[in-house]
Amino acid sequence: MLSPKVHTGCYLLCRTIALPFRTVGVQTVIEDPNGDIRVLALYSYPRTENVTVEYLDGLLPIGTILAIREPYFRPATQGPNPIIRVDSPTDLVFLDSSSEYLRGVTWRTCAYPQGAPSPPRSVEGWKVLGTRHFKSGYYFSSAMAYSRGLILDENAFLLRLNRAEAYLRLGYYSAAVADAEHVLGLLDIPLVSRHKALARSGKGLYALGDFLSAERKFKEWLCSSTPNPEASEWISRCQARYRETETGKYDFADLYKQRAKCGPIEVKPTDGRGGGRGVVATRDIKLGELLVVAKPFASAFVPNKEYAEYVMSLNMRTKVIDSHCRTALVSRAIDKLYGNPDLSAQVYGLYAGPKCDKPPPAYPLPVGSSPSRTYSSVGSVDVDSERVEAVCTYNSFSLNSEDPSQPGKSIVETSYMGNDSPSALYLLPSLFNHACQGNARWECFGDVMAIRAARNISAGEEITISYCWSFSHSKRQEILTKHLPQGCACTLCQQDISDGKSALARRDKLAAVFDSRSDLEDMSLERRRSLLKEIEATYTGNEPLRIQPALAKAHEAVATMLFRQADHSQVLLKATVNEHIKELEADGVKVLQRPFTGKRGRRDGSSPPIALGCIPVDHSSRTLSLLVIAACLGRLQDSYGSRQWLKAALLLCDAAMGGSKDLFLLRYHNALEGYGLLDLAKSSL
Secondary structure, X not given: OOOOOOOOOOEEEEEEOXXXXXXXXXXXXXXXXXXXXXXXXXXXXXXXXOOOHHHHHHHOOOOOEEXXXXXXXXXXXXXXXXXXXXXXXXXXXXXXXXXXXXXXXXXXXXXOOOOOOOOOOOXXXXXXXXXXXXXXOOHHHHHHHHHHHHHHOOOOHHHHHHHHHHHHHXXXXXXXXXXXHHHHOOOOOOHHHHHHHHHHHHHHHHHOOOHHHHXXXXXXXXXXXXXXXXXXXXXHHHHHHXXXXXXXXXXXXXXXXXXXXXXXEEEEEOOOOOOOEEEEEOOOEOOOOEEEEEOOOEEEOOOOOOOOOOXXXXXXXXXXXXXXXXXXXXXXXXHHHHHOXXXXXXXXXXXXXXXXXXXXXXXXXXXXXXXXXXXXXXXXXXXXXXXXXXXXXXXOEEOOOEOOOOOOOEOOOOOOOOOOOOEEEOOHHHHOEEOOOOOEEXXXXXXXXXXXXXXXXXXXXXXXXXXXXXXXXXXXXXXXXXXXXXXXXXXXXXXXXXOOHHHHHXXXXXXXXXXXXXXXXXXXXXXXXXXXXXXXXXOOOOOOOOOOHHHHHHHHHHHHHHHHHHOOOHHHHHHHHHHHHHHHHHOOEEEOOOOOOOOOOOOOOOOOXXXXXXXXXXXXXXXXXXXXXXXXXHHOOOHHHHHHHHHHHHHHHHXXXXXXXXXXXXXXXXXXXXXXXXHHHHHHO
């Protein structure tokens, strides 16, 4: 056992002899039948994050008999003695004292460890214990107790029904459906139990996005139990969600409640990419068109409570310490996979880095509605924790999420630990390859991701999104090293390189000030204007319609200071407007109507003052600049111009995020109110 290798094909039989405690993982003390004592450390074990001592005592009471698959000794972080570490929940098997595997086994020290509670001996006893855990909110321990009872009688349908409800509370939807369907397959069960099975199967199917199958379950429930307002409500939900996935018409102000959608795209093999695949358009796509709506497979947000558990760990792929959110993401992905084994092909089918096997060229897209589909029970597919960690390392997103309940504030800003950011693993979005100036862009509403076309896309063209953003070309390349060791060769990067090494290095150095809000805030108007001229001089190429993000940011910096000093000065207000217009043009926005030139455009308001050839990467800043232009024109008594530029802001917001007026007013409520535009926006848009 002490040899430094995985003991393939072997199990270690042991039992706990001490109460567990929580560190980075869960630790306890075990002994084998010969009385050899070791420390056991369970990492990423389901539902052991932020738990009480009482919960752990119920999960691993003294005397719990375990079979550890392919055990492995590892050095302890403290002390000279190695520990037995378990990283996958499917490597741990709980055994009942009556198990056939324990026949002839005797424990050298004593029959029962001191302090060991007497476990239930009957189906009813396990049911009582499971219900006690359930009422305490310990759903995982509850499900385990019901499972122990089902070992004694696999057709104890009440235990299976109760476990299905516990699985629903845990988010183990595949397992909940499997249990409910097992009960529905039994003969001569009471009608009330059949109703519960239909309801729990329907709720699990709904959560898995199989809305048509869920609707069938709820309709069957309704037909056998009329009137049934709960079933009717669920039927309406299923029909609404199915319509959304078919039509792509969502209430984006309420998007965080929605489910998955896949638009006119398909996954195809691509050359020169780490995963060997990419996402391409199946038809011509217009700017702003919705391509994907996706809930995360797993996500982790920064704890809001001041004394919440905050855990970091060493990433075995990158050899750096992962933040709390990245650490928690891996544990939650393992937990989700443990309880939803049907999703394993979609997780293991993602790129896991150059040291893992290359993923298959085809990717198993989420299975739609299928009345013949079967679902698997908890732990029926091995959880490869190392593979899951690698998948999270190469595919997780740091959310730029907007919290709809707090207009204008991001979830990162409202969290307790300011130096960490939410992290999430999405399945289909992970297949999009990178371009710094991608032809699609992603936005999060809560933890729901929406991907939209950032410009017109032709049929057969690969669709790309940006994995990261910086005004500095060198910083982008540094961040992307993990994904693109050879460097990014997108249009923006090629244009940057075409300016020459000297000019590019100079621009990167100048643009570094934009990464520090405090440095920029302290900069005078004169220094901002000087910075603008210096950055402008680094763009030496003559490409038509070239995007110049650093120059746009410099114009924005000058305009911001002008607006602060303007009050009602006509000269400064006009200068602010002109700087913002230059900012918009540098970021690819075509300005059709310029204030102060005498060319007003059509007075019926149908002709917007801008046209979008692409959506800027930092569309939120550009939208705010459009609002400042509207505010300046309002102070200059140009109410028509103010309304027109408000409409321009709505045009950009709608193209980038969808949701039309409702989401625009929600997202920019604070800015509209601060600029004195809120009433005008409500009445004129």
